Amino acid sequence: MALGRLSQALLKSSLTQSRRQLSATAEGHGEQAARTWKIVTFVVALPGVAVCMLNMYLKMQQHALHHEQPEFVPYSHLRIRTKRFPWGDGSKSLFHNTELNALPNGYEGNDE
Template sequence: MAALGRFSQMLLRSSLTQTRRQLSAAAAGHGDQAARTWKILTFVVALPGVAVCMLNMYLKEQQHSHEQPEFVPYSHLRIRSKRFPWGDGNKSLFHNAHLNALPDGYEGHDE
């Protein structure tokens, strides 16, 4: 009885090993083809897509007005309940003097 069990296990192992070898041999060619497909997609789809997005951004920037927006002192905007922990405490961390107004107006403009 034990000999029958060992014989069946030996047959099972050999068939599993053989199946694995066949699957790995079939998959070996697939990896090369997949890499080639992704390489082609990169050059045909991705890079032209990035170029079109860059062109769109450049054209939109050319139409964009570079004037400073009008300052309107809304009461619910630019509230400073406590000072920022950097600089003079009134400017945000990524403050842009041309676009970001302070609570009393833009910097360097007396209106």
């Protein structure tokens, strides 16, 4: 009986001591890892996002120079309005683009 209690006490003390050592090393490692990820975020990620945004903006500007409005064809299965939208004049969708999205009777501003 005494041997069992002694072995349990030794086991508990060794586990407690190893936990303290692990937590001390993990604390230093966590601070270093956080610092590394902070540097990676500011040096790699944010400039990468900025370059992607600039690339998309320049491509959009180039595309806008060559873009023509497609011809309006009044297909019966497109632009069906069974009830009015609850915003604006009720005929335009929430994300309506006057240059790209036609209304049921044609594009806006084209009086043909």
